[in-house]
Amino acid sequence: MRLAWFFLALAIATEVAGLTAMKAASAKGSYLGHVVMYVSIALSYVFLAKAVKTISVGVAYAIWEGSGVAIITLVSVFVFGHVLTGREMLGLSMAVAGILLVNAGEHREEDAPATEGAIDERT
Numbered sequence: 336m337r338l339a340w341f342f343l344a345l346a347i348a349t350e351v352a353g354l355t356a357m358k359a360a361s362a363k364g365s366y367l368g369h370v371v372m373y374v375s376i377a378l379s380y381v382f383l384a385k386a387v388k389t390i391s392v393g394v395a396y397a398i399w400e401g402s403g404v405a406i407i408t409l410v411s412v413f414v415f416g417h418v419l420t421g422r423e424m425l426g427l428s429m430a431v432a433g434i435l436l437v438n439a440g441e442h443r444e445e446d447a448p449a450t451e452g453a454i455d456e457r458t
Contacts (some may be wrong), residue, residue, distance in 0.1 A: 339389035343399060346382035349375045350403045355410055394441045401434040 353375030360368025379399075387395045408427055411417040419427070 336389055339386045339395075342382045343386040343390060343395055346379045346386060346399050347402045347406065349382060350379040350399065351406045351410060353379060354403070354407045355414070358411070358415060391441070394437055397437045398434055401430050401437075405431055405434070 353372045356368045356371040356375060359365070360372060383395065383399055386399075405427055408417075408419070408423070412419060
């Protein structure tokens, strides 16, 4: 299970790297930036596919996309100098809250009681 979450973290990181490269390439017109973008986004999908072998697709996708949006917004603020409006800050905070709620609702095998194959002690 931990490996799946590691793959999800890699999927998020490579998505953010790809989108950052896309912004940099569009500003400079660099073909190398486009290559980095395509490779990073492709790797992101590969890692996401590995994560959904264990994590449910809806949860993994929500966390992947929501975290990617939140992190790339922070990158755009701190690296590219974008200034967030009040609405953007509200939307970002709602996205983060949604990610936390989706993650909290994820059913984990280690949290579930071991009922399969258990013997009822009352008999």
